[in-house]
Amino acid sequence: MVDTPSPREPSPKDPSAKEPKEPKEPKESSPEEPTLEEQIAAYQREFKDLDPQVEQVVSALGRLHRRMNVAYGRQTATLGISNAEWEVLKGLVLSGAPYRLGPGELAKSLCLTPAAMTHRIDRMVTEGLVTRERDETNRVRVIIELTDAGREKWLEAMRLATVFEEELLQDLSDEERGALGEMLTRLLRRVEES
Amino acid sequence: MVDTPSPREPSPKDPSAKEPKEPKEPKESSPEEPTLEEQIAAYQREFKDLDPQVEQVVSALGRLHRRMNVAYGRQTATLGISNAEWEVLKGLVLSGAPYRLGPGELAKSLCLTPAAMTHRIDRMVTEGLVTRERDETNRVRVIIELTDAGREKWLEAMRLATVFEEELLQDLSDEERGALGEMLTRLLRRVEES
DNA sequence: GCCTTAGTCTTTAGCTTCGAAGTTTAGGGT
DNA sequence: ACCCTAAACTTCGAAGCTAAAGACTAAGGC
Known part of the structure; x- marks a missing residue:
C-alpha cells in the first residue's frame, strides 16, 4: 500500500479573518517538520553505526513518495474523483481493451482485499465510471x-499526471533519468526476489 | 501515509491441508500482478505520448515503496509492535534527549491528525512504550x-531495518548510492518547493 | 444423482483514520 | 475583575480497510 492513504490537508483557514496586529513571533524555532538533512543528522546522532548514504536514499524515497501522493490527490480532486478511484481506473485501462475485469483480479492488481473492491465499485457504479x-x-x-465516461476520466487524470511528473523530473538530464530508473528497477528486483 | 497502511498478507493458508493430487495447472497465464515491464508496456499501449523513462522512474518508485513497507511491517511484527507504533518511536527518538514531545508535535512530524495521535498513544501507553x-x-x-522499554524497541527495530536496507542496496556501488541519494533529494526539493 | 470441494463475490465486525465540534487552559484587552 | 481569543488535546461521527464468515456456483468423486 498501499498505499493510498488520503493525505491530510492543513485546512486552509479562512484568510479573511482579522489580521493580527503583530505577526506574533514564530515562537522561536518551530520544530514542526524537520527537513531531510536535519532528520539524517538526528539519525546519526542517535544511532552511531548508521550509513548516511543508505539513510539518505531510504529517507528521501519515503518522503518523495508521500509528497507525490499528496500532489496526485490534489489533481484527481480537481477531476471530481478520489485517488482510490483513479487507481481502479488505472487497473482497468492497463488490462487492455475491452477493459473488463473481475473484482478479484482488480483487487490483486491494486493490492487490496476483495471486500474493499466491492465497496469501491459500489461507489464508482453510482458515479457512472464503471458498470457491474x-x-x-x-x-x-x-x-x-x-464506461466511456470512466475512460475519459482516466485520460484527463493521465494528462495531469504526466505534466506533473515531467515537472518533477525537470532538473534531471536524460542520462540521469535513465540511470535513476535503472537503479530503482534494480532495487525493486532485489526486494521482489526475497 | 500515507502512510503506513498495514499491507495485506496473502493469508498463508494452512499448509497441513491435504496436498492436491495434481498441482493443478496454473490456469494458463495468471494475470495476477503485472510485472513492472508489462505495466510500462501497457501504459505506452494505452497512452501514446508517454515518456517511458519518466514512467519507469515513477512506477518503480511507487512499487519499491510499497514492497519496502511490507518488509518493514514483517520486521516490526517480530518485535511485537506495528508499523504505526514504530513511526511514533522514530518521531520521539529523533527529537533528541530527553525524548519528550507533545501529541501535536508528534502528529505533525508523522503527517497525522492530532485525533489519530491520541489513539495511538493510548495503545502505546498501555504497552509501556511511552508515558503520558x-x-x-x-x-x-x-x-x-x-520509556526505556520504548527506546529499546526502537533500537531493535533500527538494527533490523539497517540490515534490510543494506541488503536492499547491496547491488549498488558506493558511487551509485551517492548518485541515487543525490538525485532523489533533488526531486524532493523540487516537489517541496511547489 | 447426491455430496464434497474449490472458487468468487458479498456481508459483517472491528480497527484506524480524518474532519469537526467540544473542553480546558493561558494570555491580553477593557 | 471579567471576558475574549487562541492554543492544545480529546471526543464524536463518518469513511475506508482488513480478516473472517457467509452465500452462491461450478466441477468432480462416490
Missing part, C-alpha cells in the same frame, strides 16, 4: 467494465 | 515521554 454485471456463462463471476 | 503526563507549568500541554 454478472457473467451469464459463468454465474459465479462478476464483470466490471469501464 | 500533563505539564504542571502549563496545564494545557501534554507530554509524551519515551
Whole structure:
C-alpha cells in the first residue's frame, strides 16, 4: 500500500479573518517538520553505526513518495474523483481493451482485499465510471467494465499526471533519468526476489 | 501515509491441508500482478505520448515503496509492535534527549491528525512504550515521554531495518548510492518547493 | 444423482483514520 | 475583575480497510 492513504490537508483557514496586529513571533524555532538533512543528522546522532548514504536514499524515497501522493490527490480532486478511484481506473485501462475485469483480479492488481473492491465499485457504479454485471456463462463471476465516461476520466487524470511528473523530473538530464530508473528497477528486483 | 497502511498478507493458508493430487495447472497465464515491464508496456499501449523513462522512474518508485513497507511491517511484527507504533518511536527518538514531545508535535512530524495521535498513544501507553503526563507549568500541554522499554524497541527495530536496507542496496556501488541519494533529494526539493 | 470441494463475490465486525465540534487552559484587552 | 481569543488535546461521527464468515456456483468423486 498501499498505499493510498488520503493525505491530510492543513485546512486552509479562512484568510479573511482579522489580521493580527503583530505577526506574533514564530515562537522561536518551530520544530514542526524537520527537513531531510536535519532528520539524517538526528539519525546519526542517535544511532552511531548508521550509513548516511543508505539513510539518505531510504529517507528521501519515503518522503518523495508521500509528497507525490499528496500532489496526485490534489489533481484527481480537481477531476471530481478520489485517488482510490483513479487507481481502479488505472487497473482497468492497463488490462487492455475491452477493459473488463473481475473484482478479484482488480483487487490483486491494486493490492487490496476483495471486500474493499466491492465497496469501491459500489461507489464508482453510482458515479457512472464503471458498470457491474454478472457473467451469464459463468454465474459465479462478476464483470466490471469501464464506461466511456470512466475512460475519459482516466485520460484527463493521465494528462495531469504526466505534466506533473515531467515537472518533477525537470532538473534531471536524460542520462540521469535513465540511470535513476535503472537503479530503482534494480532495487525493486532485489526486494521482489526475497 | 500515507502512510503506513498495514499491507495485506496473502493469508498463508494452512499448509497441513491435504496436498492436491495434481498441482493443478496454473490456469494458463495468471494475470495476477503485472510485472513492472508489462505495466510500462501497457501504459505506452494505452497512452501514446508517454515518456517511458519518466514512467519507469515513477512506477518503480511507487512499487519499491510499497514492497519496502511490507518488509518493514514483517520486521516490526517480530518485535511485537506495528508499523504505526514504530513511526511514533522514530518521531520521539529523533527529537533528541530527553525524548519528550507533545501529541501535536508528534502528529505533525508523522503527517497525522492530532485525533489519530491520541489513539495511538493510548495503545502505546498501555504497552509501556511511552508515558503520558500533563505539564504542571502549563496545564494545557501534554507530554509524551519515551520509556526505556520504548527506546529499546526502537533500537531493535533500527538494527533490523539497517540490515534490510543494506541488503536492499547491496547491488549498488558506493558511487551509485551517492548518485541515487543525490538525485532523489533533488526531486524532493523540487516537489517541496511547489 | 447426491455430496464434497474449490472458487468468487458479498456481508459483517472491528480497527484506524480524518474532519469537526467540544473542553480546558493561558494570555491580553477593557 | 471579567471576558475574549487562541492554543492544545480529546471526543464524536463518518469513511475506508482488513480478516473472517457467509452465500452462491461450478466441477468432480462416490
